[in-house]
Amino acid sequence: MEMPPVTSESGPRRYGRGIFLATVAGGASSLFWGKAVWDRVTGVVSPVAADIAPILPTGGWRIYTVSGHMPVFDPSTWRLSIGGLVEQPISFDYEALRGLPRAEQVSTFHCVTGWTVRNVHWAGVRISDVLAGAHPHFSAHALRFTSMEKPYVDYLSLSQASLHDVMLAYEMDGQPLPREHGAPVRLVIPEMYGYKSVKWLERIDLVPQAENGYWENLGYDRDAWVGRSNGYSS
Amino acid sequence: MKPGYVPRFSRVERLLHWVNAIGFFFLLATGLILYLPSLSTLVSRRQLMQSLHFWVGVGWVSALVAVAVLGGRRLLRTAREIETFDSDDLRWLRGGKAPQGRFNAGQKINAALTAAFTVLFLLSGLLLWFGERDTRFRFASTVILHDGLMFGSLALLVGHLYLSLIHPATRHALRGMTLGTVSAQWAAQHHAKWEPE
Numbered sequence: 001m002e003m004p005p006v007t008s009e010s011g012p013r014r015y016g017r018g019i020f021l022a023t024v025a026g027g028a029s030s031l032f033w034g035k036a037v038w039d040r041v042t043g044v045v046s047p048v049a050a051d052i053a054p055i056l057p058t059g060g061w062r063i064y065t066v067s068g069h070m071p072v073f074d075p076s077t078w079r080l081s082i083g084g085l086v087e088q089p090i091s092f093d094y095e096a097l098r099g100l101p102r103a104e105q106v107s108t109f110h111c112v113t114g115w116t117v118r119n120v121h122w123a124g125v126r127i128s129d130v131l132a133g134a135h136p137h138f139s140a141h142a143l144r145f146t147s148m149e150k151p152y153v154d155y156l157s158l159s160q161a162s163l164h165d166v167m168l169a170y171e172m173d174g175q176p177l178p179r180e181h182g183a184p185v186r187l188v189i190p191e192m193y194g195y196k197s198v199k200w201l202e203r204i205d206l207v208p209q210a211e212n213g214y215w216e217n218l219g220y221d222r223d224a225w226v227g228r229s230n231g232y233s234s
Numbered sequence: 235m236k237p238g239y240v241p242r243f244s245r246v247e248r249l250l251h252w253v254n255a256i257g258f259f260f261l262l263a264t265g266l267i268l269y270l271p272s273l274s275t276l277v278s279r280r281q282l283m284q285s286l287h288f289w290v291g292v293g294w295v296s297a298l299v300a301v302a303v304l305g306g307r308r309l310l311r312t313a314r315e316i317e318t319f320d321s322d323d324l325r326w327l328r329g330g331k332a333p334q335g336r337f338n339a340g341q342k343i344n345a346a347l348t349a350a351f352t353v354l355f356l357l358s359g360l361l362l363w364f365g366e367r368d369t370r371f372r373f374a375s376t377v378i379l380h381d382g383l384m385f386g387s388l389a390l391l392v393g394h395l396y397l398s399l400i401h402p403a404t405r406h407a408l409r410g411m412t413l414g415t416v417s418a419q420w421a422a423q424h425h426a427k428w429e430p431e
């Protein structure tokens with residue numbers, strides 16, 4: 001009977017090609033599972049890692065700006081002005097804004113580019129409390145938020161702006177809102193992707209209807225619901 | 235050539251290495267400015283950094299391809315050398331004493347991973363760029379892959395720099411990657427199976 005040849009010592013093999021192809025295949029396939037795994041890992045690791053290495057970006061934030069200069073908050077000149085279709089245009093300085101009823105919430109921040117920061121502790125004011133003194137006109141159905149960073153603007157309909165967890169935040173994780181996160185005050189709307197949450201706010205106008213904001217003019221969705229806009233579906 | 239020295243890396247091999255290294259460091263610097271909040275705040279010219287990062291990345295990969303084409307058959311032979319593992323390589327990886335060729339098994343794995351990371355950096359980088367312009371190219375995990383590659387590459391880089399600049403037994407290899415030659419005695423000790431041309 002004929003026996004198959006037996007080799008005791010394997011000859012040269014192209015393992016390098018195997019390592020290369022397996023790594024490329026694994027990496028490319030992670031486009032479909034990477035975020036799910038990463039979210040699970042960071043949920044476990046990030047509270048610990050943040051204590052050990054405060055310089056590492058374990059918080060998960062990235063700072064996006066659209067102009068060449070990041071706005072600087074000057075308490076002596078900064079005002080939040082409320083105008084547009086209102087009976088009484090008003091404005092708040094920083095102290096006056098902080099004097100309005102304080103609201104707090106813990107919510108998750110989703111960026112349209114795929115990163116997520118969980119359990120962000122925000123403190124600030126609800127939009128209804130900011131608008132109350134201005135007496136919005138009945139013909140106003142939306143808000144235009146204007147940033148100190150030109151030419152960034154975005155819009156929310158009044159019904160979107162009155163969702164229970166929408167706020168103007170002046171504190172983040174127990175500290176005054178840092179410059180890179182939009183000091184002194186930013187919009188927070190957790191149910192939409194972050195580009196709706198205008199940073200470095202200086203003006204809110206009541207307008208007849210929502211229009212395209214900065215990113216919407218570049219092709220992003222006006223209604224930026226997390227998980228069901230901008231090409232994503234969940 | 236100095237007596238007692240043998241050629242280890244050809245001009246094209248060295249060119250490929252340094253084009254890769256220079257491109258990588260530039261991309262690492264601009265990438266970290268985009269990635270780390272403290273650096274983003276410091277520099278704050280995000281659009282400029284983003285364009286620089288993207289176009290240097292495209293230039294980097296194009297330059298690597300150009301050098302590969304320039305290297306032709308000889309460089310292909312180097313690639314063969316790198317991807318081939320014999321039984322001594324496997325024994326060496328398990329921590330045993332085994333004679334090594336011009337590349338040891340660790341260098342072969344490093345090269346295979348670096349090449350794979352480059353392909354994946356290009357893929358995820360292009361998806362990030364086009365995804366910002368068209369939702370068909372947008373995947374929720376692209377940015378995670380691109381970041382993960384950065385961390386993986388940094389880990390390889392730290393090991394690579396330690397072995398090439400600090401570790402007394404191996405740092406002589408840097409001479410091979412700069413001047414092209416290494417001492418014959420060192421070669422016989424670390425790369426016993428290699429027969430210099």
